[in-house]
Amino acid sequence: MSNQYKKLLWCALAVTTLGCSKVNEYKDIVSSDKTKPDPVTNVQVKNEAGAAIITYNLPRSENILYVQAEYMINGQTSRQTKSSYYSDTIHVGGFEKSQDYTVTLHTVSRANVQSDPVEVTVHPDTPPYLQAFPTIETKADFGGININVLNELKANLGIITITTDPVTRQHEIVNQHYTNGDTITYSVRGYDTIPREFGIYITDQWGNISDTLLTTVTPIYEEQMDKSKFNGYILGTDVETGFGWEIQNLWNGNTGSPGYHTEQPIQPLVWPAVITFDMGQAAKLSRYTIWNRGIDGSGNWLWQAGAPQTWTLWGRESDPVDETLPSGPGAPGVGETSANGWINLGTFTLPAKPSGLPNPQYTNADLDFWNAGFSFNFSLELPKVRYIRFQCLENASLTNNFFNIAELTFWGDPR
Structure with a gap:
């Protein structure tokens, strides 16, 4: 991953964290007063x-423009932070560890003249990346490793x-997961x-950068389920099909329209609505991807209309x-069974629109996110299953019909 791309990722996370906060600019203001300003006290x-x-x-x-803080955050990197003359506070951050650091403060005039320095010692608490490191937990997963980390301060972490x-015989980066x-x-x-470190x-x-946790796991075998073996398996409580969008479209390899569509509205209305199908073979499932109706000849359906908002797989x-x-409070949890033996494989939620724009507005990034489909993992503790029931609990429009x-x-x- 290039440094430029990393910066873009960090910028995106910063926007998520800070919203639309105004950023002060410290442009030089012409002044003929070359008097050295007094320092802060x-x-x-x-x-x-x-x-x-x-x-x-x-x-x-009135000749003060801003206050500037200069400091080292580790043994190599220096930072400079500025605060407007309208403020009596400056935030310094990015420190590598919890220890004493010297911060040098200057007031700066409108003629760009600095005051005498004022040195202050700060002793930051343990930084978020070091707080998160001891919480790392790993376990073998299908095709690789599952990683869990707690980031209680919701800091921007990688x-x-x-x-x-296999070529260099050296440890190389294979995944970079940036999040707050x-x-x-x-x-x-x-x-x-086979066992892999x-x-x-x-x-x-x-x-x-924290220390490195080394662990060896043996990835669990997985393969994509053979869609040629899939078939519908209609049960009495399943909803009716609408608009000729048959259930077989769910495994025809086409992530666009037409897909599967219930009646609209379902008659008589029974909700949550359920459909059932047979994968043709039993398997211990690891994960799945769902693609929803996007943009087609009849309109823009991103995060709208009949896209499932929350759903349970049985x-x-x-x-x-x-x-x-069953559904709602008191329904069986993941791995538990209904009265007649259907196993709850998990309840899932449609991910939010990255841009946060109101419908029907969207960005190109939103569209790419939608078109890529949404992937979810199954619990490693679940048994083998062959027959699947998709239970829609809410649709995106919340009409729920x-x-x-x-x-x-x-x-x-x-x-």
Whole structure:
């Protein structure tokens, strides 16, 4: 990954965190007053995780433009932070560890003349990337390794995975997961079912790097489920098909329209609405991807209309008996069964639109995100299943009287 791309990722995370906050600009203002400004006084420090907030009294002068802080965040990197003369506070951050650091403060005049320096010692608390490092947990996953990290401060972090490259025989970066989420769970896949050593370390937006956790796991076998074996399996409580968008379209390899569509509205209305199909073979499922109706000849359906908003998948290996599946409070949890033996494989939610724009507005990034499909993992503790019931709990329009899907793809171990 290039440094330029990393910067773009960090910028995107910063926008997510800071929203549309105004950024002060410190443009030189022409002044003929070359008098050296007085320094700040009454300096106070409040230490934070990897950072500190410094407050002070400004000198009584209309010629002050800003206050500047200069400091080293580690043994190699220096930073410079500025604060407007309208403020009595400056934030310094990006420190590598919890220890003493010297911050030098200058007031700067409108003629770009600096005051005498004022040195202040800060002692930041343990920075977020180091707080997150001991929380790393790993386990074998289908085709690779599953990684879990707690980021309680919701800081901008990079979770970096390395493993031995077959050509260089050296540890090389194979995945870079940038996030400011508090609970981080994801998998790195694409590996054979033989023991493999992985390393995981954490970095932050200032380039600080934790130690590396080394662990050896044996990836679990997985393959894409053979769609040629899929068939519909209509049960009495399944909803009716609408508009000729048949259930077979869910596994025809076409992620565009037409897909599957219920009646609209479902008559008589029974909600949550359920459809059932047979994968043709039992498998311990690892993950799946769902594609929803996007932009076609009849309009823009991104995050709208009949796209499932929340849904539950149910499965069983044999004897697909019918029943009205439970939902809501008191319904069986993941891995638990309904009254007639359907296993809850998980309840899932449509990811939010990255741009946050109101419908029907969208960006190119939103469209790419939608068209790529949304992928979800299954619990490693689930048993083999063959028959699947898709239970739509809400649709994106919240009319809750129809739903549609373009394509479904499953992965797992059918052996």
